[in-house]
Structure formats: structure tokens, C-alpha cells
Amino acid sequence: MVSLDGATSRHVDERPGVEESATDELEDAVRAALKRFKWLGAVLGVTFLLVLWELLAVFVFEGKHIMPTPLGVVGGLWQNRVLLRENAGITLSEASQGWLWGNALAIILALLFVVSPPVEAALLRLAIASYAMPVIAIAPILNIVFGGDKPKVVLAAMSVFLTTLVGMSAGLRCADRTSLDLVRAYGGGSWSAVTKVRLWASLPSLFAALRIAAPAALLGAIIGEYLGGTSGLGVAMINAEQSLDVTRVWSIALFASALAGAGYALTGLVAKYLTPWATSVSTIGAPPAVGSSRRGRVYRAGRSMLFLLISVGITVLVWTAFVRLLHLNSYFAKTPLDVWKYLTQGQSAPGNRAILLNELTVTLRDASLGYVFGTILAVIAAMAVVTSRAVETMFMPIAVVLRSVPLVAMTPLIALALGRGLLSVTIIAGIVTFFPTLVNVVQGLRSASEESLLLMRSYDASRLTILRKVQVPSALPSLFSAARIAAPGALLGAVLAEWLSTGKGLGFYMLEASTESQYNALWSGVTLITVVSVAIYAVVGVIEVPILRRFGPQG
């Protein structure tokens, strides 16, 4: 679809023979074998997963109607093949429409952002808010505003929008400084910088985001189907769960995971074909957070405050306009003013605030446990993945499967297996955290400059030393860009788990509010979660600056 000539000229760099300088002969052999039989690693990984599953099913959950054996599920897949095929078509169509819309919007907005930083400062928070909104809570509104299958498409689009926006923005910004200066020297403006340099530079990062987007869109569509629908994998799952047909539930879940995994793999293949230089980008420019103004702290603080106010203003305006222009009934559609009154005016306001804050504390505890747990695992996994190709081919399919499991459907099952306590919430929030962190950190570790790697290797540095001295520092930015996605994600995961199973925290509070038609409480909950998520996102950015200044790669 695109000619890469302009881009590759800068990147045609060698993939030097350094890979052959492996230390361990055994690993050499394994790698050679894996090179010949690429699928072997994946097979090993999946086999490991299957054995673990069989053991769990037989020894831990036997007779509890929670977990069928792998063999049972294979039978289920075959028995339900017609059901799966018919519903998959529907879900895939919703997901791909959402994928298209969400990504297109994100890419356009990212381009706009890089050309005009003030637009970014004003709109980025709105974009984050769209990601941070607990969709399960705003579902009734989506159902009313968009008819038919559109809510599912919207949810799929919302699930991919921010990750692509962040990925694309980061990519556009990591363009080579020298090339940018060159464009400027020849009198090119910011648009020529975009078309001549930045666009090409953004492709690896864009594709990394698009890979995540594929399973995410599918999940969004399935969540949408839980809102109600005539057909689709989510709808089929509802009946399977109601009839306690665990084999069918798992068959559908696994099938959905496989579809999501296929989407991930396919995007990866396309990326490999279109951006062959992706893994050996030799330099990464300083990320935006560092390259900010050189002026004083007071100036910067004032500027941030100004843009914060503008963002809040725009949000309030858009929200109010949304309710008013669509003539949504005031019984369920509350405006920012309603929420403000609910929280600050009248006798019940202090009580309303106290309840919300109390529930928020529970949710934050749930989310942070999940986040820490997910991030630690993801970082360990990422290091293992970049250190050993064998681990990568074995492990990545497992990670993708984990990411693609439809959480809405699995949450009740996880709760059945592990109870309705903290453990379930932690695991669910952890799963949400794990995947974006893994993918980003792997990408970050790989982005270490070839020069540094060569240097280290010429000194005969061990793999671990290279990892510690070169790769980890160069991965720090990616850990933060992952945190921006994963930390609000963990919060949403916690809300979802609370809503669907644990009966505690802000998630459950919103569920109660929704069934009792307490829409003021519901909208206040949604607002609170969104504000907190956006704040977390901002805090990550603030912490990022000094750390990147110290450890970040130099442009």
C-alpha cells in the first residue's frame, strides 16, 4: 500500500552478525531448530498451557462445573462448530468496523497532535477520558444513542482508539532529529516534516499499536454483545453461561481468543512485510515529555494549568451538548451540572461524596494490586522474551491468548474458581495490565541502539549485562508509555470485576445505581473513575520526566 523507499534509505542498516555471537551452545542449537521449525516454539508454549490446564481441571476444579478439560473443549469446539461459525461472522464484522473507525480517528488525531501541540494539550485528556470511561456503566446510553449493532462497533472503536493514538504519537515523535533538522533547513514546515520523516518513523510504533488493537476490537465487540443482541459470540456465551454449560462457555471463549490471536498475528505479519527495519531502528528520539520548554517552572506549571482548564471546559461542553442536542431524557442522562449538584448541593451531598470516595478507595486498592502484580510479571516476561528467542516463540502465543480472553465472559468464571474476593479482582486487573506492558516493554528493550549493543558485545559483555546496562534503560520510556495504558486499564479491570462479581467497590456501586435507576449516582461514579484514570495518566507523565532525563536514551 505504501512505497517505503523514502523511509528505508535511512534505515537500511545492517542486521549485523552479532546475533551469532551467542554464548550458549545449547541455546544456539535450540535457536537453530526454532529457526527451521518456527512453529515448534509456539507448539511447545501451547502444549505447556494445555498440560497446566488439564492438571488444573482434573486436580483442582474437578466436579465444580467451572473448568472443563482441554479434551472436553476440543469436543465442544467440534460440537458447536456451526454455532461458532455463524456467530463469529457477526462479531468479526462488528469488531473490524470498530477497528477501522477507531484506528482511523486515532491516526488522524495523532497527526494533528504532532503538527499542533496546543491541540494535543487540549484534546489529549478528552481522548484519554474516552478510554478511561467504564463502558459497562455507560452502556445504556450507548444503546439509546446508537441503534442496532452500532453500540458494539462504537465499543470496539473505543477499545482501540487510545492505544493507537498513543502509539502513533510516540512513533511520530521518535523521528530522527537530524532528518527533521534537514527538512527544516530546506525550509519545510511541520507538515513536510510529517510527510517526509515522521510518518515513516512512526510505522513500527503504529504497527505495535495496531497489533494490540486487533484483539482489543474483538473484546470491545463482545462486551457490546453483552448489552444485548440477536447474535454474536457474546450472545451465544450468555446462553451457555445461563445453562451452566461450561464446556460451551470455554469453547466460545477459546474460539474468540483464537480469533483475536489470529488478528494479532496477521497484523504482525503485515508489519513485518511493510516495516522490515522495525526491530533495528538505530535511534529513538527523546520522548515528548523531556523535550518540552526550556523556560521556567512557573511558566510550565501555569501553562499546564491553563490546558487542564481548557480540557475540562471542552469535556463539560461536549458532555452537555451531547445530552442536550440528542434530547436525552433527564431521568437517565445527567449533565455535568447535575453531577456537580449531586456532589455539592443539598443535605445529601456530603453523604453522596463520602460513599463515592469510600468505594473509590476499595477500587483503587483492587486496581493497584492488580497493576503491580501484572507489571512485575510483564517485565519479567519481557526480559525473558528478548533474551531468548526460544522463550519468545513459546511465550508470546500464551500472552496473546491471555490478552484475547473475553474478560466480560470470563470474569464470572474466574470468580467461580477463585471466589469473589481480592484474588479474583487482582487477577482480572493484572490480566488487563500484563499484555500492553509486555508488548511495550519488549518493543522498548529491542529499541536499544545498535551502536551501544555492538559496543557491549565487543567488550564481551554477558547477556544480562547488556540487558541491565543498555536494554533496560532504553526500555524505561516504553514502561511509562505502557503504564499510561495499563494503569487506567487496571482501574477499569477492577471496576469490571467489581461490577460483574465481587459486589464491592465503585464498580458494584455503579451496578446498584444502574439497577435502581439512581442515575445521578451512576454518572457521578463514571465521572469519578474517569477523572481518576486521567489523573493517573497525568501522574505517570509527571514521574516520567525526571526519570527519563536520567535514564532515557539520548536523541
Next chain:
Amino acid sequence: MPATSTGSSTTVASTAAVPKSLGAAGLQLDWIEDIEFAGSFIAKSNGYYSDNGIDVTLMAGGPTTAVEPIVVSGKALVGITGPDTVSQAINNGAQLTIIGASMQKAPQAIMSLAKTPILNPQGMIKKRIGVQASNLVAFNAFLKINNIAASQVTIVPVQFDPTPLASGTVDGWYSFITNEPFLLAAKGVATHTFLMYDYGYRLYSGVYCVLTPNLQNASKRAQIKALMTGEIIGWEKAFDDPSLAANLTVNVYGKTNGLDIPTQTKELAAYEPLYRTAVTLAHGLMWMDAAEISQNVNTLGLLGIKSATSYFDNSVMQEIYQGQSSLPIPA
């Protein structure tokens, strides 16, 4: 079947007259398309809606569907939901009115093993009863109605899988007469159930709600009447011809939902006594008797939900039946 044979032979005006077109309307369901809506499927496919001049779109729901806002927004003309959630919506400013009740008796039941049956509320004393977290309020209200102190029964928190009853971990199980007994039957476990309704838990289930101002608007009211007429005839047909009901549900409307004929047929049979009660045999399906309405308000009060008889309006049913006890099913 009594409903059709006892009805007098006079024809009801709405079906005899040539129907004029009343336009299109949506019916919001509160679950995915399964046997719970068999009457609507039959009304749609046998033309009972269109015979009355209305083109009805069935809007499938799911676990997170909130029916009331959809009716309030006008996306659906009529919504099927619970008397509890409608009352709470009205309490919070929704202009809604309940115009008919499909299940005259709520399906909540206490299930026990057939070999050690619990026959009535008093039988629960000193027994272990499995109750799901979301049903605790209702169960405690039920104890109160029957003058049983909470300390006289051991409540065991459970999930929705009734296996603990089969394995003897508990003696009784809070369930829905239309669901859990079949889950155990499928595993070869025979059960006994009694309806909570029969012991004072007087509550409707699956009520039809509409926007209150629409009842005063002549053309909207005509649409509502036409839709409900189709709905009533559809349900009469469903109980008279269960195989048609199951077939339409499994092979047409719920085709991609993984349903099966035997289970859906059994469930339909379980719904029948909840729809066809003394009241509806005398006045027609969906009819709301004044005494039952007050009982609903009382029960809702015990559940901590404010309700009022003014939330219910039987006048649409009165106009539809015009003194008859059933509507004739077109040949």
C-alpha cells in the same frame, strides 16, 4: 385448553375490523432471544401484530440491558422488565406506567432434592438454604412474610451453580422455577420446588411498561393496544402449540444462541402456570387484578422499594378484552 374453549364465540372488534396501518414500534426484551419471549416470536411470525396494523421490531436484550431508559427515550414503545426496576425508575423521575403482567406469579422458588423435599416455608427451619448474594434481600423479605426469624434458618452464600444441593452441602436452594430445576434434571437429579409466590411473596414478573404520556396520546395508545393484542394472542398460541413455540425459538429467532428444543419446551411448560392463573383464566393473559396490584406494592415495600398502585394501569387490558376472558386465535 381452558383459555380458548371457555371464551365466548363473539369476535373482538380489533381482529374483525380491517386493520389500518398504525406504523412501526419496538418491543424491548430484557434478555437474549429464548423461550421467555416465545409469544412475541409467534405473534411476529404468525402475523398477530401485523393483523392489528402494527409492525413490531423485537429488540433483544442481555445481562446488562437497562430496559427503562430505552422505553423512556422512545427507542422502544413497550419494554418487558421487572416491577421492581420500573418502580425504582419511576421513583427517580421516569414517566413510566406498567400496563400488563406476563408472569402473574414471580418464578422465584425454593428447590430441594425430591428424596428430602422442603414442602413449604416452615420446612426451611433448621435447614441450610443456599442463597446467592444478589437474592439475599428477597430471601430475607420472604422469611419475614412467613414470620420466620433469620436465626431459624442457616443461610449459605452460594453462586448460581446448584451442584451443592445435589451433593448435599445444603438442603434448599433459592432458584427460579424456570431454570435451576432443569439444570439438575439434566444431571439426573430429581428435585422438588415450591413457589415463593404461593407463600406470600406476591410479585409479578415480566411486566410491560410504556411511557405514561403515550397512554394519553391517541395514536400511541392505539399502537400500544395493537402491540399488546398481538402479544396476548402470541402467548395463547405458544401455550396451545408448544412445539411451534420451541421450534420458532430454537430455529428462527434464537437460532445463533445455542438453544435446544427439549430444554426450551420444558421451560415453556414451567412458564405456563405462571402466566395462566385464576385471574388470567377469568380475565385474560396479562390482566392486572386490583388486589394483585396492591399485593405487589406490599411485597415491593418489604424489599425496600417504594411503589404505588398508581404505577400500574390496567385500562389498556380492559380496552383490549372488552369483557371477554380471552382473545380468539386466528385460524
